[in-house]
Amino acid sequence: MKRIPLIALIIIFSVGLGFAQGGSTVTRSGIKFQIKNLGINTGGTIGGVKATIHFNPAQLETSSIEATADVATINTDNDERDTHLKSADFFEVQRYPHITMKSVSFKHKSGANYVGRFNVTIKDKTKPFDVPFTYTENGNTAAITGTLKLNRLDFGVGSSSLVLSNDVTATITVEMNK
Secondary structure, three states: OOOOOOOOEOEOOOOOOOEEEOOOEEEEEEEEEEEEEOOEEEEEEOOOOEEEEEOOOOOHHHOEEEEEEEHHHOEOOOHHHHHHHHOOOOOOOOOOOEEEEEEEEEEEEEOOEEEEEEEEEEOOEEEEEEEEEEEEEEOOEEEEEEEEEEEHHHHOOOOOOOOEOOEEEEEEEEEEEO
């Protein structure tokens, strides 16, 4: 059986379903993750994301993002693998049902490119991460796309493995009405 631990929020940055930007409505969102298993990229999705976003490019110092993802929604298109990922071997969903992410600060890089500093919590372990993302507006809509790379062992998700990578990459895409 392939093992695919999702970190993220993966976590993360988990800007998704049930998310508000000062009264905006999310029209589409998705969190995808990828990890190498036996040298082959494999992955899945996570849902059940609830977030509050107050992001204004002109007022980064007062902008904020807070999100929670429901680890029980992990989906790798393999029920046996999903059950294993929810077990004590990986996420221990019964004890730690959520992955959370909370912004600390934002910096504008150039054009539509930003970096957010986030505290990510998985299995009661919190680590700070810089998350690069784009924020674009088109008429009455806005979109955020970001990528986060985590080491699953930093959060006690799974154990050392010769066949399973420690690094997990999550990509988050959100489209909303402004």
